[in-house]
Amino acid sequence: EPEVTQTPSHQVTQMGQEVILRCVPISNHLYFYWYRQILGQKVEFLVSFYNNEISEKSEIFDDQFSVERPDGSNFTLKIRSTKLEDSAMYFCASSEFGEQFFGPGTRLTVL
Amino acid sequence: AQSVTQPDIHITVSEGASLELRCNYSYGATPYLFWYVQSPGQGLQLLLKYFSGDTLVQGIKGFEAEFKRSQSSFNLRKPSVHWSDAAEYFCAVAPMEYGNKLVFGAGTILRVKS
Numbered sequence: 532e533p534e535v536t537q538t539p540s541h542q543v544t545q546m547g548q549e550v551i552l553r554c555v556p557i558s559n560h561l562y563f564y565w566y567r568q569i570l571g572q573k574v575e576f577l578v579s580f581y582n583n584e585i586s587e588k589s590e591i592f593d594d595q596f597s598v599e600r601p602d603g604s605n606f607t608l609k610i611r612s613t614k615l616e617d618s619a620m621y622f623c624a625s626s627e628f629g630e631q632f633f634g635p636g637t638r639l640t641v642l
Numbered sequence: 643a644q645s646v647t648q649p650d651i652h653i654t655v656s657e658g659a660s661l662e663l664r665c666n667y668s669y670g671a672t673p674y675l676f677w678y679v680q681s682p683g684q685g686l687q688l689l690l691k692y693f694s695g696d697t698l699v700q701g702i703k704g705f706e707a708e709f710k711r712s713q714s715s716f717n718l719r720k721p722s723v724h725w726s727d728a729a730e731y732f733c734a735v736a737p738m739e740y741g742n743k744l745v746f747g748a749g750t751i752l753r754v755k756s
Contacts, residue, residue, distance in 0.1 A: 629738075
C-alpha cells in the first residue's frame with residue numbers, strides 16, 4: 532500500500548541553524564501539506580501546496596518557513612533560522628481527493 | 643472560523659466496555675469529517691471519514707462514527723474496547739473541497755484498564 536514517508540525521523544539542531552525536513556508524498560497525489568504538533572498540543576496546519584505553489588498558509592508559517600517541491604517526488608519544509616519554539620513533531624500529508632494521508636513525522640528538537 | 647471541540651481530554655474505560663468519544667464542530671456548512679488515531683510517538687492513522695451519504699460510517703479496527711447535522715457532532719464509538727485501542731484520538735474537519743487544510747480538535751487520550 533502506498534504511503535507517505537518522511538526523513539529524518541528525528542533531527543536535533545542548534546538555535547539559529549537551518550533545517551530541511553523531507554517528505555515523499557504518495558505518487559499520484561496532487562495536494563501536499565505540512566502540519567506540526569508541539570508536544571502535548573493539537574495538530575496545527577502550517578501550509579498547503581498545489582500545482583507548484585502555496586495554496587494556503589497559517590499565521591505560523593512566517594518568513595522563516597518555506598516549502599519546495601524540487602523534483603517530481605520530494606516535498607520539503609525549510610526553517611531558515613530555528614527557534615526553541617520550533618521544537619515539535621512535523622507531519623507531511625498528501626491527498627488526491629478529500630482524504631489526507633499522513634507520514635510518520637519528523638521530531639525536531641531545537642537546543 | 644472553523645473549530646473542533648473534543649470535550650474530553652482523558653477517558654478511561656475497562657477492556658471490553660463500550661466507548662464513545664465526542665466531537666463537535668463549528669463550521670458554516672457541512673464539512674468533511676475525520677477521526678484519526680495516534681499511538682505514542684507515532685504518526686496519524688485515519689480511522690474513518692464522512693464525506694456524504696449514510697450518516698453512520700464504519701472504519702477500521704471496529705470503530706464507527708455517526709454524523710448528526712442538527713448537533714454538529716461526529717462522535718466516535720466502539721462496542722467493545724481492546725487494550726490495544728489505548729491511544730490519542732483526534733477529530734478533524736475540512737471544507738468540502740479538495741486540497742483544504744484539516745482543522746483538528748485537541749484530542750482525547752484513551753486509557754484502557756484491564
